[in-house]
Amino acid sequence: YKVSLYRRAIWAIYWDESPRESQVVRGTWFVKEDNFLKPYSEIEAESIENLYQKSVRSLHEKVEVFVMLKDRNWKVTMRLPTWAEKDAIYKRNLNQPIRVIGNDELVMKEVFGGNFFQSLSENILMARKDVMRMYGPYSCPEEEEAEGSRLLPVDKVLFLIHGIGEALWSRSTTSVSSLRDGVDKMESNILKLRLEESKKSDRKPNGRVMVLPVFWYNKVQNEDLSLQKDLNAVTLKTVPFLRKTCNGVALDVLFYSTPKFLTSIVEETCLSMNRSWKILKSWCPHLKDDSVAIIGHSLGSVIGFDLLQGQSREPEGKCSFYLGDAFDTNIQVPRLDFWPKLYISCGSPLGMFLATREDKKSADFCLPTCTHYLNVFHPFDPIAFRMEPCFDRRLANLEPEIVPHVGGDLAITNINRFGKSLSGQLNKLKRWNIQLQGQGICEPRMVEMEEETTEEDLIKISQGVAVNKGGRVDFQMQDGAFITANQYLGALSSHSCYLFDEDFALLTMSFLFFGEEME
Numbered sequence: 001y002k003v004s005l006y007r008r009a010i011w012a013i014y015w016d017e018s019p020r021e022s023q024v025v026r027g028t029w030f031v032k033e034d035n036f037l038k039p040y041s042e043i044e045a046e047s048i049e050n051l052y053q054k055s056v057r058s059l060h061e062k063v064e065v066f067v068m069l070k071d072r073n074w075k076v077t078m079r080l081p082t083w084a085e086k087d088a089i090y091k092r093n094l095n096q097p098i099r100v101i102g103n104d105e106l107v108m109k110e111v112f113g114g115n116f117f118q119s120l121s122e123n124i125l126m127a128r129k130d131v132m133r134m135y136g137p138y139s140c141p142e143e144e145e146a147e148g149s150r151l152l153p154v155d156k157v158l159f160l161i162h163g164i165g166e167a168l169w170s171r172s173t174t175s176v177s178s179l180r181d182g183v184d185k186m187e188s189n190i191l192k193l194r195l196e197e198s199k200k201s202d203r204k205p206n207g208r209v210m211v212l213p214v215f216w217y218n219k220v221q222n223e224d225l226s227l228q229k230d231l232n233a234v235t236l237k238t239v240p241f242l243r244k245t246c247n248g249v250a251l252d253v254l255f256y257s258t259p260k261f262l263t264s265i266v267e268e269t270c271l272s273m274n275r276s277w278k279i280l281k282s283w284c285p286h287l288k289d290d291s292v293a294i295i296g297h298s299l300g301s302v303i304g305f306d307l308l309q310g311q312s313r314e315p316e317g318k319c320s321f322y323l324g325d326a327f328d329t330n331i332q333v334p335r336l337d338f339w340p341k342l343y344i345s346c347g348s349p350l351g352m353f354l355a356t357r358e359d360k361k362s363a364d365f366c367l368p369t370c371t372h373y374l375n376v377f378h379p380f381d382p383i384a385f386r387m388e389p390c391f392d393r394r395l396a397n398l399e400p401e402i403v404p405h406v407g408g409d410l411a412i413t414n415i416n417r418f419g420k421s422l423s424g425q426l427n428k429l430k431r432w433n434i435q436l437q438g439q440g441i442c443e444p445r446m447v448e449m450e451e452e453t454t455e456e457d458l459i460k461i462s463q464g465v466a467v468n469k470g471g472r473v474d475f476q477m478q479d480g481a482f483i484t485a486n487q488y489l490g491a492l493s494s495h496s497c498y499l500f501d502e503d504f505a506l507l508t509m510s511f512l513f514f515g516e517e518m519e
Helices: 042-058 083-091 141-150 179-201 226-234 240-256 259-283 299-309 350-357 393-397 411-430 455-462 481-485 487-494 502-512
Strands: 002-004 009-011 029-033 036-039 064-068 074-079 098-101 104-112 129-133 154-161 208-214 292-297 320-322 330-332 342-346 372-377 432-437 443-448 474-476
Touching: 029 042, 042 064, 042 074, 042 104, 042 129, 154 179, 154 259, 154 299, 154 502, 179 208, 179 502, 208 259, 240 259, 240 299, 259 299, 259 330, 292 299, 292 502, 299 342, 299 350, 342 502, 372 502, 393 455
Parallel strands: 154 208, 154 292, 292 342, 342 372, 372 474
Antiparallel strands: 002 009, 029 036, 029 129, 064 074, 074 104, 098 104, 104 129, 320 330, 432 443
16 A cells, blocks of 8 residues: 555555545554454544543642543543552553653553443443553564565565455445455465564564455446446346346356457456556555466356466467367457466465366366466355366276364364275275175185275376376365255355465465475
């Protein structure tokens, strides 16, 4: 973002967005919540500061002084410390919220106020929050470490391509998480994991990962387009909320299924990434192509795959891809200004798209500019499909790789692994038949039945798939016991979980930093 201190506003640099007013605050007074300092608004901070300056004189006549905050449900109180509190701060060196004005000391708290909570606020059992006057350095080590790491130079870049329905999710009136929410959470998760890794290795990170959103929905979901006006004209007026949701979500898939809009959407996606890359390079000229990765979520994974499979390594080469036997046509795509090293699809219907296009990929297929490709899915995601069988149908019998869980695998995953191992042993026994021969005493003889493809054979077949340099392509997220027992409940949230999940962030880091910091 770029910031205007005069207007107290911020603007997005890498995507189109109206200036957000009142997002910049001159922080002088803070309340401490969960080891982080949250600034009061400048109007409230001025009221607290006035109380602070007058409190020394006022507290000679009163036990406690306070000022009501704007919402009237909270108040900031100031009082003199007790002898016990003084003893704790001086003799036991505890971090008590005592501030000094000259030779006088104060205890400052934010407590419930207003009419309903007036009596409750005097209850010593009620939760109260420390209030801090910050005309000096921070005193929150956790926040300082995290915020300090955000100021490190950019060493890796992640582009996130949104999926269906983003025109609706990006509106302020909806409660569904948008791509920008996912970008913020993904960046925070990666930062958290890098800090934890640096503590284990006693080596601080020398850079940070910048996560940038890629928007394409304006090409089809724009009220000013003639197409949208035609759709609005033929849309029935009954159940308007449901119809608007269907038009905003399902129509994205229908648009992308036609070559005309497919081309338009892919072009917008490429231009958006090239524009962001150009701006980023002006700030960080040291960045190289191998520091870039692309993640496509939902329909965005199909868009990213089509764009990348159409790239050419030849400077003057033609950028295009074959749409499949069902369409029997080539689609022209623009050229990316960089060559990403990694592409990840998550919650992806790409396998279904390739099947309906009759686009059969061989085991030798690979993305021209990417050395690694992963397909990540939640087991109960109704939109997600596998990709390994697209390169060799026999791989449908090979279980997907399990995404490692931060802090160790979940118990339900270990139970499932044991069950699959036991099932595999039983299947081996079924391949033998006991045949009784002779008369009197039966002599059993083991006769091998029809030969089947073993798991070892399937693994060797998967190693022949070139799109991830012989590594596994399909990765399955782990799920808890409750979700496993309630699969339909899990399906409601599983499609939107990826960008907010630490396990997904860890998997992305392991390939993004492959051969560098992460094992």
